[in-house]
Amino acid sequence: MGEIGGTNYNTPIMQDKSIDEVQSYVPLVIDTIISAINEVIDMGAQTLVVPGIFPIGCSSSILTLRGSQNKQEYDNITGCLIKFNKIAEYHNEVVQAKLKHLRELHPNVIMIYADYYNGAMQIIYSPVKFGFTNRVLKSCCGGGGPLNYNKFVICGHALSTVCDDPNAYAYLDGIHFTEAGYKIIFKSLFQGQYTTPSFNSLCPTPTPTSASQ
Template identity: 50%
Template sequence: MKIYCNELLSRSLILVGEIGGNDYNHALLAGKSIEQIQTYVPLVIAEISSTINELIELGAMTLVVPGNFPIGCLPIYLTKFQTSDINQYNSSTGCLNWLNKFAEYHNDQLQIELRQIQGLHPNVHIIYADYYNAVLPFYHSPDEFGFIGGTVEACCGCGGPYNYNSSAECGSIEASACENPAEFINWDGIHFTEAAYMWIAKDLLTGKFSIPSIGSYPCVFQRSDDL
């Protein structure tokens, strides 16, 4: 069975994560300072590294490791950290600068760790999925992607400038959904719509936001009656 699992993993494309998102989310929503949360980054990176190394030991040969999204653009955080200080926001996107800078910091540290792991396992294909830069164009040029309904507003919610209310979240009786979710980037305040994920997947699979390009590592998927 171990030999079979090793063989199966060796010809599979494995998506590792994304890991750590909820660790940051819970801390931010609990009111911890960004300085405190920044101390979590090495711990999160260590867990990602440990997971990758364990998968390699089990036979994995092609791993896609995603970074963090530009969380400063999410309605849940734009609502919680809403401020009259316009300097806190990116003038082009309306996203919170400090939260996006934190996501960039996490992603930079993750890529450093991935390069170290790659150096130790030169025969393994470790691909960084740049979720951050795959998503950011949606906010800079929403019309190009069909997002004409809203950028920083949630499709499903209960009013407010970002259509997000923690007391009446999407799914509650008070909340309602937009008529055409494909016109929105965000679904419920924290998750993207299917349309947004479609663009993310397309750009990753074509190699536009995968480092190195995911297309340079052919992966063979075969049906097994044992699965």
């Protein structure tokens, strides 16, 4: 179903909208997601993957534009902004509750929740474990600053710079992950524990013996 919702929150946050205003968008965004799900089910869809959204408060764009002098606003372990991650968590909780109801209405349709949030947070909590040896919240491509994000010199601008080794960075441009980052998230979704129900339970990977038979 695509990652519906990320831009709806990121844009007003970067425009300095209040936390209450941004959070008020959640029901509207969720209604759009549910409407889209119902539409494709009516068209005959039998299996759907419905993702949550990523941890907003960990992206270098938000950290740069909405940073605070108050250390209590940051998570002690990750350095992410707590209040913006709570919006993402709230959004994801509502999506999962709505999916539970939809599964009851459409018992013959498989609806898989993809936990983008925790798939990303595992990287942010343990970057070295996944091979990200540079500062995990710093962007590979950008216009300078502590986290290599500058709203006037974004990635792709003539004055922006790109890191020598993107595979050592989790974040690409202040919002999106690098290919290496997305690869880890992909594996954790399709081969790991970050989907409900799990892909492995629905489409188990054949063993070499069964594959050869």
